[in-house]
Amino acid sequence: xxxxxxxxxxxxxxxCSSADRNDEPIIGVLAQEVFSPNPNQTxxxxxxxxxxxxxxxxxxxxVMINQTLEEYKTLFSFINGILYxxxxxxxxxxxxxxxxxxxxxxxxxxNKRGDYFPVxxxxxxxxxxxxxTSGKSLLSHTNTSGVALPLNFTEEVKGSRMFExxxxxxxxxxxxxxxxxxxxxxxxxxxxxxxxxxxxxFYKVLSTNTxxxxxxxxxxxxxxxxxxxxxxxxxxxxxxxxxxxxxxxPSAVRTTFHMAEFFVSEARKNFHRFQxxxxxxxxxxxxxxxxxxxxxxxxxxxxLF
Numbered sequence: 001x002x003x004x005x006x007x008x009x010x011x012x013x014x015x016c017s018s019a020d021r022n023d024e025p026i027i028g029v030l031a032q033e034v035f036s037p038n039p040n041q042t043x044x045x046x047x048x049x050x051x052x053x054x055x056x057x058x059x060x061x062x063v064m065i066n067q068t069l070e071e072y073k074t075l076f077s078f079i080n081g082i083l084y085x086x087x088x089x090x091x092x093x094x095x096x097x098x099x100x101x102x103x104x105x106x107x108x109x110x111n112k113r114g115d116y117f118p119v120x121x122x123x124x125x126x127x128x129x130x131x132x133t134s135g136k137s138l139l140s141h142t143n144t145s146g147v148a149l150p151l152n153f154t155e156e157v158k159g160s161r162m163f164e165x166x167x168x169x170x171x172x173x174x175x176x177x178x179x180x181x182x183x184x185x186x187x188x189x190x191x192x193x194x195x196x197x198x199x200x201x202f203y204k205v206l207s208t209n210t211x212x213x214x215x216x217x218x219x220x221x222x223x224x225x226x227x228x229x230x231x232x233x234x235x236x237x238x239x240x241x242x243x244x245x246x247x248x249x250p251s252a253v254r255t256t257f258h259m260a261e262f263f264v265s266e267a268r269k270n271f272h273r274f275q276x277x278x279x280x281x282x283x284x285x286x287x288x289x290x291x292x293x294x295x296x297x298x299x300x301x302x303x304l305f
Contacts, residue, residue, distance in 0.1 A: 025267035026280070027053050028063040028075065028082040028103070030125075031305055032089045032096040038304075043095075047290040047301035049085045049122070052235035056260035058267060060285045063103070064305060065095030072102045078274045078283070081118040081267035082107070084125025086183065086233060091128045092137065100125075104132045104227075111225050118226035118266035123184050126220075126229035130188050134198045139186040142211040148178035148247045149232070151207040151218060160206050161266075162221050162228060166258050173251040180218070180232035180255070181246050182209070183298070187216035187231060203229075226266050234259035242294045 029050060031043040043065050050060045061079055063072075082103050089096045103119070110117045121129040127139060151174050157163055163171065173179060190208050193199050207219040209231075218231045236246045238256040274280035290301035 022080060022268045022271050023057075025058045025080040025264060025270070026061055026078070026274075026284075027058045027264070027267050028061050028079045029053070029285075030063045030082065030084050030096060030099055030103075031065050031303075032085070032087045032124075033065065033094055034304070035088065041304040043305045045285075045303045045305075046085060046087075046299040047303060048235045048239035048299065049083060050285055050290075050303070051239045052256065052260045053083065053264060055238070055257060056264035058264045061283045062285050062288070062303065062305065063099060065099055067099070069102060072099060073106065075283075076103060076106045076110075076117075076272075078272055078279075080270035080272055081120070081263070083263070084119070084121040084128050086123030086125060088124065091124065091131045096124075097128060097131075100128045101132055104129070107227070108225065116226060116266075116269045117272075118228070118263065118270070120227075120263050121229040122235065123182075123231060123233055126231045127184070127186060127188070129220075129227065129229045130199065133202050134196055136196075138188060138192050138196060138199075140189040140192065140214055140216070141185060142187040142214050142216055144182045144187060144209075144211050144216075145185050146183060146243065146245050148181050148245050149209050149218075150174065150176055150178055151180055152209060153207050154205050156204040157206045160204070160221055161226075162206060162219070162259075162262055165262065170251060170254055170258065174255060177247075177249070177251060179237070179247050179249070179252045180209075180230075180234070181236045182218075182232050183236075184231060187211075187214065190215040190217055193217050203227075226269075228263065228266075230259075240298070240300055242298055242300060 031045050107117045107119050203220040205217050209218040220229045237252040288303050294300040
């Protein structure tokens with residue numbers, strides 16, 4: 001009886017064929033300006049963002065700043081998603097902002113015509129998405145530079161794509177324990193979100209936080225597009241060790257991997273491809289070596305370009 005029961009159970013499981021899924025996703029990670037550049041080292045990517053994506057089964061291509069529009073359009077047609085990392089450059093006038101805007105607009109256009117292309121923003125990347133969607137500088141100064149916080153989930157989280165597959169016990173831990181690391185001085189105040197039509201119509205708020213004075217938006221996903229943002233740093237829990245306020249508990253590390261798994265699963269829905277294996281190999285971040293900077297920086301390792 002047991003083999004028959006097992007067979008019936010298996011044939012009733014949801015089936016997703018590899019034809020419906022890209023099992024070799026490649027995700028772009030946007031570089032940004034180095035604060036004090038050396039010759040031939042004017043941009044960087046923190047290695048933790050690369051590890052974050054690789055841990056969930058993706059490969060990474062660095063998206064360099066200050067490239068031509070045509071170069072960005074070509075790269076967009078090869079990759080399966082893009083991540084805007086945290087950092088400290090201008091969201092209004094930097095090379096990071098220019099590249100982010102081009103990929104954001106390309107992603108919106110692609111998704112409108114049925115070409116599923118996900119975009120993720122972390123910390124500075126979240127703030128960049130707010131600016132790109134609203135077209136305005138709307139951030140408020142908050143006392144949130146170097147603090148771990150629990151998430152205050154909204155009612156919208158119940159129908160969210162981002163947290164749909166999270167185990168209930170991890171959702172409970174996220175709402176009650178300080179598992180999300182914050183390293184930002186600027187935030188989108190909840191009041192600002194609710195009074196801005198562009199933001200309200202584009203994003204749903206999944207969580208908020210407060211610095212004790214200002215309530216701010218901490219997690220969003222777009223209503224109709226695969227665009228996601230966290231003001232907090234899911235990648236740091238598993239991969240950054242140089243600051244005492246970064247949580248490393250089992251639940252904190254599980255949060256890292258569940259967030260990565262979600263975004264990589266979104267990238268698997270995209271079917272862009274490099275034109276040849278040679279081009280693909282040349283573009284991958286494997287061509288660069290990360291540098292250990294844990295004794296002098298907030299990042300354990302960085303890639304310099």
